[in-house]
Amino acid sequence: MRAYYTRKVTGTILSTSSSLLAQQCQCRFQLSLLTLLLTPDYPIPITILGKQTEQKKETMKIMVAIKRVVDYAVKIRVKSDKARPIEHKPSSYFISKSCLSNRTVSFRFVSQSGVETQNVKMSMNPFCEIALEEALRIKEAGMASEVVAVTMGLKQCVDTLRTGLAMGADRGIHVETGGPLYPLSVAKLLRALVEVEKPGLLILGKQAIDDDCNQTGQMVAGLLNWPQGTFASKVVLDKEKQVVTVDREVDGGLETLCLDLPAVITTDLRLNQPRYATLPNIMKAKSKAIKKFSPEDLNVEIKSDIEEVQVTEPPKRKAGVILSSVDELIDKLKNEARVI
Known part of the structure; x- marks a missing residue:
């Protein structure tokens, strides 16, 4: 000075x-x-060379949404419960009617009620791991002061949240709900949490591997009226200009967007390689704070117009035919497939 x-x-x-x-x-x-x-x-x-008063740095908070899903290495099995009639709402689609005691009742028949999750390994959604890793890298670069991990669902989701804390998140938030959540309900809960936490950046995985909806990020951006960068393969944050540059993968190649903060980003597979949670960090995660909310605390009503009618396994593919020679291959292409 x-x-x-x-x-x-x-x-x-x-x-x-x-x-x-x-x-x-x-x-x-x-x-x-x-x-x-x-x-x-x-x-x-x-x-004068001496001690100078450090100016208080502006801080930015990053919120990351994570989801608990069946581990990607586990073979999915559909529940083997038998068909049973379930009473339908009058506005719902039905396939049969029965008159009982002068009352018309609508029924639908469900043969399978979902995917088997009992005694099945559950993990963090891989796209959510990428989102959390990107948030941690931004913080390590000095561009953010805090990373908050958020999850929603049953009480078992706390285990997945602890994994996020072990990876490096500073604290966690769990919104405990009873039944299944669809994208719009999740987006409404995220909007309410954003209004409470006031983050400068909201990062999500582009989709979950259980339902592959790819809708939550777009919906919450619309509810918040924030700019969005989906399918991000590169994220560059400029804190001084309060903008974030996102390279997103599209059918024709790469598209570059410059978004004003605050913004919503959904991550693609090629953005980064998530870190592993080390044993010391796993132990430290047990002492990190997890704040609990209910939908009622956030003034969000959980309802959906979507009804899951049936869950079935995809049809099995026919086994391939092993041919012993090129002549045999040509013969089948010419006489059976008729492509040459």
């Missing part, structure tokens, strides 16, 4: 020691080095 004092020197300098000159100038700073250039009628530059 450099300060200028204007003095007209008419006397004689008796000493050039730093301590004496500091007393003569009556400087209120703690000086470690003092240099004076004394010229009549000219400013005296005083160079």
Whole structure:
């Protein structure tokens, strides 16, 4: 730091020691080095090297939404419960009617009620891992002060939230709900949490591997009226200009967007490689704070117009035919497939 004092020197300098000159100038700073250039009628530059008061840095909070899903390495099995009639609402689609006690009742028949999750390994959605990793990298670069991980669902979702804390998130938020959540309900809950936490950036995985909806990020951006960058393969944050540049993968190649903060970003697979949670960090995660909410606390009503009618396994593909020679292949392409 450099300060200028204007003095007209008419006397004689008796000493050039730093301590004496500091007393003569009556400087209120703690000086470690003092240099004076004394010229009549000219400013005296005083160079001061010492402790300076650090200005308080502006901080930005990043919120990351994570989801608990069946582990990607687990073979999915559909529940084997038998068909049963379930009473339908009058506005719903039905396939049969039955008159009982002069009352018309609508029924639908469900053969399978969902995917088997009992005694099945559950993990964090891989796209959510990428979103959390990107948030942690932004924080490590000094562009953010805090990373908050958010999840919604049953009480077992806290285990997935602890994994996010072990990866490096500072604290967690769990919105405990009873039944299944569809994208619009999740988006409404996220909007309510954003209004509470006031983050500068909301990052989500582009989709979950259980339903592959790819809708939540777009919906919450619309509810918040924030700009959005979906399918992000590169994220560059400019804190001074309060913008974020996103390279997104589209059918024709790459599209670059410049978004004003606050913004919503959904992550693609090629954005980064998520880190592993180390054992010391797993132990530290047990002491990190997790705040709990209910939908009622956030004034959000959980309802959906979507009804899951049936869950079935995809049809099995026919086994391939192994051919012993090129001549046999040509014969089948010519006579059976008729493509040559």
